[in-house]
Amino acid sequence: MTAVWQCQGVTSTSTAGAVRQGSLRELNLAVVLRRIAAADRPPSRAEIATATGLTRATVSAVVDDLIAGRLVAEADPAPRTGAGRPARGLVLAADGPAGLGLELNVDYLAACVVDLTGTVRHHLVRRADLRPVSPADALARLAALAAEARAAAVRDGLTLAGAALAVPGLVGEGGRVRLAPNLGWRDVDVPGLLAGRPLVEPVAGIPPLLVENEANLAALGELHAGPPGPASFLHVSGEIGIGAGIVLDGALYRGARGWSGEIGHIPVDPRGRPCRCGGQGCLERYAGQEAILAAAGLAGADLPADTAAARLADLAGAGDPATLAALADAGTALGVAVAGVVNLLDLDTVVLGGGYAPLAPWLRPPVVAEVSRRVLTAAWSPVTIRPAALGAQSAAVGGAASVVRRIVDQPVGWLARSG
Numbered sequence: 001m002t003a004v005w006q007c008q009g010v011t012s013t014s015t016a017g018a019v020r021q022g023s024l025r026e027l028n029l030a031v032v033l034r035r036i037a038a039a040d041r042p043p044s045r046a047e048i049a050t051a052t053g054l055t056r057a058t059v060s061a062v063v064d065d066l067i068a069g070r071l072v073a074e075a076d077p078a079p080r081t082g083a084g085r086p087a088r089g090l091v092l093a094a095d096g097p098a099g100l101g102l103e104l105n106v107d108y109l110a111a112c113v114v115d116l117t118g119t120v121r122h123h124l125v126r127r128a129d130l131r132p133v134s135p136a137d138a139l140a141r142l143a144a145l146a147a148e149a150r151a152a153a154v155r156d157g158l159t160l161a162g163a164a165l166a167v168p169g170l171v172g173e174g175g176r177v178r179l180a181p182n183l184g185w186r187d188v189d190v191p192g193l194l195a196g197r198p199l200v201e202p203v204a205g206i207p208p209l210l211v212e213n214e215a216n217l218a219a220l221g222e223l224h225a226g227p228p229g230p231a232s233f234l235h236v237s238g239e240i241g242i243g244a245g246i247v248l249d250g251a252l253y254r255g256a257r258g259w260s261g262e263i264g265h266i267p268v269d270p271r272g273r274p275c276r277c278g279g280q281g282c283l284e285r286y287a288g289q290e291a292i293l294a295a296a297g298l299a300g301a302d303l304p305a306d307t308a309a310a311r312l313a314d315l316a317g318a319g320d321p322a323t324l325a326a327l328a329d330a331g332t333a334l335g336v337a338v339a340g341v342v343n344l345l346d347l348d349t350v351v352l353g354g355g356y357a358p359l360a361p362w363l364r365p366p367v368v369a370e371v372s373r374r375v376l377t378a379a380w381s382p383v384t385i386r387p388a389a390l391g392a393q394s395a396a397v398g399g400a401a402s403v404v405r406r407i408v409d410q411p412v413g414w415l416a417r418s419g
């Protein structure tokens, strides 16, 4: 039992007898489930006991609970290599709880279902210009798409245990969107407008709807649903606005009020172009999607935001000089801002996500050049600049993955629900 506390990194002088049975069970469930989730191959009960310091009897009892609750399944047995029955490895269950990720953006809606193994089971996208639509109507359309995703999940035998909604704006207390300039939203009570439209099954300890900035959820997607990578990185999403998600030691850094990551309004030229934020020379005015399109001669082309990046990539791939020059200038401005963030936070990886992901072949060289020139430590410790593994619309995937992560961290609420 002491080992459990050590495993949690908690220093406690409590005697085992002082620990409530309920909390000890909760702790053991979480420790064993996290061990299975983090393993690079399905571990046996004996291997989990060795790794956690729990007794084999405790591990077996906990694993039985997790299997009964559809959180864990036994993997197919390994081939026999000698005498005796091979131990069966344990994996996260693919037919239990799942997370619902939603995204409401300027010109599309998305709903995504991710199961406990991190697999994207459904990803629905609807194009719609939401700028002329009222917040209530936009959220009603989102709820309809969420219902479609939920029906698809139920047909797979999955239960949606929580939802996270990505919005392109500043999110305040209680999921209220304080400001989403590109949608024209100010002080919108998102959970209030969605009340009466339940999106998921209620599960203790899992918020039924978490509203979060899109760049933050995209960063969580890279952390939880992408390939294993560093525990600390900057994820920059380039859309009409530019947002950044800051991940430090495996957790999102949200700032004092949840508003960190507004990299689009870092000045790259203090006397430069006026910005709608009231400042001058903000990064967004040089490396935002509208600025790149204008520089490439595509201003007013009326491209949906999620196809603009693909169009720019096509033109750049074909060697269009104006597009190549536009991307080079955008990459230089982006590199200046990113270098400042890296100098401040000592990060070794920067991920180009959202609309920047398909443009990474052209944006990356000037970003690397500026970071190499401006980051003090780059000479002996180069900074990795790479495209996001999840590509565009990663915010919905990240939202769903963050729900799944919460279930793995706190399985007891789900188990209480499933009896």
Ligand SMILES: [Zn+2]
Pocket (backbone or CB within 6 Å): 264, 265, 275, 276, 277, 278, 279, 280, 282, 284
């Ligand atoms: Zn600005």
